[in-house]
Amino acid sequence: MNTDRRDFVKLVGTGVAVAGLGAGTARAAEDSGRQGPRWAMVVDLRLCIGCQACTVACSVENRVPLGSFRTLVTNYEVTSHGEARRYTLPRLCNHCQKPACVTVCPTQATSKRADGAVVVDNTICIGCGYCVQACPYDARFINETTRTVDKCTFCLHRVEAGLLPACVETCVSGARIFGDLNDPQSAVATLVRKHPVQVLKRDMGTEPMVFYIGLDAAFAGRIQGEQVLFAAGSSVTEEVR
């Protein structure tokens, strides 16, 4: 290699290194300078008793139409080695870092806020249902009252007033923990740091912001089991009437 070529390689190498360092530094500065919260939830499945208090509190707080749910505690009977046990799994919008729903929305009615919450502007939503299809977590539905897409908002109206989301507030066993992941002292940040937390459907690449402690791998994706005996919402209307 002659001197000119070597100098050229050095120059290009230095340039790439400086550019990379610059970008990295800029990102680090951006991260450290981030003032706002990043809302997240931890669901400690070791504590959940499947009472559905969260389901009811959410539905009442957010006036969710009968038969639809922003959050729901799914319930399973698991038989292994001749012994049956109950398994409960609270589900809600995962407020993903890379939400599939936001990408496909044709009117930008659904968006991700700076604080991490994924929200729907129901004054813009055309109700096409594309986001409902794209969500891997069955977390969205068409609200037949507003005729637009509906989902969990982390109860932002409460959070911004200094309160906890309704489901967290009401949870009798303290299985739902909500807070700011950017605050290292917060309960969610501490739990995520200290426990080997899991998320649902990691293979979807959506990077959920709802973390689970004690999630059985058999329940992290689609359930390999028998058909539902009681679909949530079915026959609710008849019962109430």
Next chain:
Amino acid sequence: METKIIELIGPGPHIHWGLPIVQDIFFTGISTGAFVLAALVYGFNNRRLAPLGRLALIVSLVSLLAALLNLIADLHQPGRFASLFWRMHATSPMTWGLFLLNAFLLLLVVQLFFVVRADFNGRTRSEADNRAIRLLALIGLPLALLVHAYSGYILGVVKAIPLWHSPILPLLFLAAALVSGLAMMLLLAGLLLRNRQGDLPGDLLDSVAVMLAWALAGNLLLRLFWYTIGMAYSTGPAREAAVLLFGPSFSSATIMEIIIGLVVPLTVMSLAPLRRIRPLFFGAALAATVGVWFFRWQLVMAGQLLPKTGAGFSHHEPSFWGSTGIMHVMGNFAFWIFLMIVLTWILPWQKPQSSHDHALRTKGA
């Protein structure tokens, strides 16, 4: 010992896209398939198919209009439909489709205008008009293919639904569009076209039938790739999709779609002696069209019958009434027939197809 799971309280069935979406995809497919035929006439000067040129353009336009109504009807806020234009989202395939569909609609209207305006003026078509028609056909062909491939794309990008999430879907959609478009043109030709002797135009029907046979064969080949590479040799949820197709949905997915919709028509269209048995020939064309409808139905519905988070398979039967019921399908077909009657009544669709043909006929006469 194996662990057994029974879902006691689950998220329940989630059927959000129903018959209007099936109808939309079915009719955009016919629109694309019919336009391919029109493009062969006007863009590539295929004389044998010329008597079908105008009818193909009309079918393409009418089918697209009937399809678009479904999209609006399926919205829960149809009044906000126009906001799609100014609130567009670059990462959403639905936004791309909006422009493709509207561009194709505009092109069809303009092309039909150029094709028929000389007849309304009572003059021979000018060379400038002929050039415009050819140019529009050549631009329209890729646009028509994109319009329907996009329908496959819009489902294909949904990674949450394993039956849809496949790169082969846009190609499958195009193959199905050719089948349904060509089969529908055969049916309409049988119904409306007669030669000077008052008989069915045998050569013309044969030409379209051979094209249809190739489309059916391509469709079957793509199915083979999809079922094997995409499902049987795949993992997890994709394999479950295959179980759904060949298990609970066997009657519609295998019998209606593949045997009645593909294998039987392919056999009839490939063999000249069978093609000459006219009831069998038109029955096969009808079966191919119905088979493609079932393919649309199967794909849209079965995709949603495999719960994303819940256990087992869901079950869905459409209601009779309502915006997503069977009457919606009937209404949509009625609208399509109504538009066909109006346009074939208003427009001179049986006139000579080009100035060249016109000259030939004049000499002959």
